[in-house]
Amino acid sequence: MAIVGMRAVCPRCRDEAHAPTAWSSAWRCDTHGEINPLAPARLPTPEGLRALVRQARVPLWLPWPLPTGWLVSGFTGAGDERTGLRGSALALSGPNPLGGRGPAEMLIIAEEPGVGLGAGLAGLPGPDPGDGFAVGHPDATVQVGNHDAPLWLVESDSQAVFVGEVAASWLWLVLWPDTAGALLVEPLPLRDLREPDQEFAIPFGALSPRL
Numbered sequence: 001m002a003i004v005g006m007r008a009v010c011p012r013c014r015d016e017a018h019a020p021t022a023w024s025s026a027w028r029c030d031t032h033g034e035i036n037p038l039a040p041a042r043l044p045t046p047e048g049l050r051a052l053v054r055q056a057r058v059p060l061w062l063p064w065p066l067p068t069g070w071l072v073s074g075f076t077g078a079g080d081e082r083t084g085l086r087g088s089a090l091a092l093s094g095p096n097p098l099g100g101r102g103p104a105e106m107l108i109i110a111e112e113p114g115v116g117l118g119a120g121l122a123g124l125p126g127p128d129p130g131d132g133f134a135v136g137h138p139d140a141t142v143q144v145g146n147h148d149a150p151l152w153l154v155e156s157d158s159q160a161v162f163v164g165e166v167a168a169s170w171l172w173l174v175l176w177p178d179t180a181g182a183l184l185v186e187p188l189p190l191r192d193l194r195e196p197d198q199e200f201a202i203p204f205g206a207l208s209p210r211l
């Protein structure tokens with residue numbers, strides 16, 4: 001990703017990120033120190049998605065088949081050319097399964113520990129879900145290949161936030177409004193877009209305001 005010379009922000013707080021210098025090879029945030037810079041969200045196109053997949057060092061999750069009426073409405077990644085993308089986020093928009101006004105929004109984030117992209121997008125302090133989150137019975141399930149992976153609800157204000165550990169990285173699912181969390185009543189099938197020999201006729205919508 002040609003992020004040099006571009007504006008980038010901190011994945012945790014959205015403040016401007018400072019580019020590497022002669023003295024430091026890392027991007028920095030005034031508050032959070034060394035970070036994986038978040039590039040501006042891309043207009044959702046097949047070419048943009050392929051470019052993101054090539055840079056990703058973590059899964060880029062796509063719910064597939066998509067829930068009825070849902071569209072891919074953007075994607076972005078945290079990381080630079082030196083590190084590759086250590087966090088990925090895919091946005092989707094569609095009808096709320098429980099009805100209601102306006103579209104529902106969903107973000108699916110994969111990231112290495114400490115990146116803070118999922119917590120940042122979910123409006124949580126982060127960077128990771130914290131020690132106590134996975135106690136008790138899981139609240140939802142995702143299916144990856146033949147495996148089921150458990151997710152747990154994380155407390156938040158006006159959205160539904162589910163987190164689990166899948167394919168050696170955090171997986172965050174964030175849904176607005178919180179009632180759209182009803183999509184997770186059934187196990188959600190996910191595909192990693194980095195896997196070879198996959199073809200998806202992905203419907204793209206307008207860029208999500210959530211990214």
Ligand SMILES: [Zn+2]
Nearest residue numbers: 010013029032
């Ligand atoms: Zn920051």
